[in-house]
Amino acid sequence: MSELILHHYPQSPFAEKARMMLGFKGLAWRSVSIPAIMPKPDLTALTGGYRRTPVLQIGADIYCDTAAIARRLEQQQPTPALFPAGLEAVVTSIAQFADQILFQHGVAINFQPHGVAERFKDASEAVIKAFVADRKALFEKGNANRLQPSQALSQWPTLLGRLERQLGQRGSFLFGEEPCIADFAYYHPLWFVASNAAVANALDPYPQVRSWMDAVAACGHGEPSDMDAAEAIEIARQSTPTGLPDTAFSDPAGFEPGQAIAVAAVDYGGDEVAGTLIFQDEESIVIRREDDRAGTVHVHFPRFGFRMTART
């Protein structure tokens, strides 16, 4: 079976979510380093234009968004379960809340002036300017607005206070004695705050949250080993995408397999990825595309949070 290849960079909170899920599953994986800002020519050779971080590659199958990555990892290694039986609706809904709302808070808290000064203390003026311009462009394609630090600070005690009380009363993890997808989604925005010395004190009033974070962090990152981007692209070129199951799924919007479409995230980083729709079900959309460097690849997206547009 092909290796798991994660395209990511160290400081990315969503990449940390993916690394932690790999650790939770006890998996070995290959680590390809990608730039934190555009251009990302090696990544987009695989994805067809999707630029967000992280992306999982297995041979010629490319998984965009940690929601798609989580489901693929669950298939790879069903236990321990990210989606505990009987709790799927609640754990995925809570994860979605954390990935959107808590994440916005973690970012806004980091991007207070003293947080920016700490995060970029070793960066040149040019690097900071390029980063700011890149993130402005990221939000131009999508319907999400950035949360202002003042609003994030105002709401932080609500979000963290609820978590602190729940953990104090129930202990362990969010849904029982083992972590699940909800824990990893709650963890990565808080890890982003904890990893910035200038703002980490936002966690000080919450000792239960801190010990839960330590318990989640104990899952580790599995067994990563480095790989070059060129090697990852060559692996895609030499691989055949895996077969897809037959599905009786009927798309309410009328998109049919074989149709030329483009897929894009609706919230931010909404660069369109064009290809042929080859599979969709309740959770996923898969397109086939040809790339000069990567050959024939299947690019997998979550259905929720992505839109399809017909191409002629």
Ligand SMILES: N[C@@H](CCC(=O)N[C@@H](CS)C(=O)NCC(=O)O)C(=O)O
């Ligand atoms: N819903 C996406 C969100 C991914 C995301 O927002 N990643 C951030 C980094 S933590 C990003 O892509 N930033 C811009 C970039 O890395 O180019 C997921 O679950 O993977």
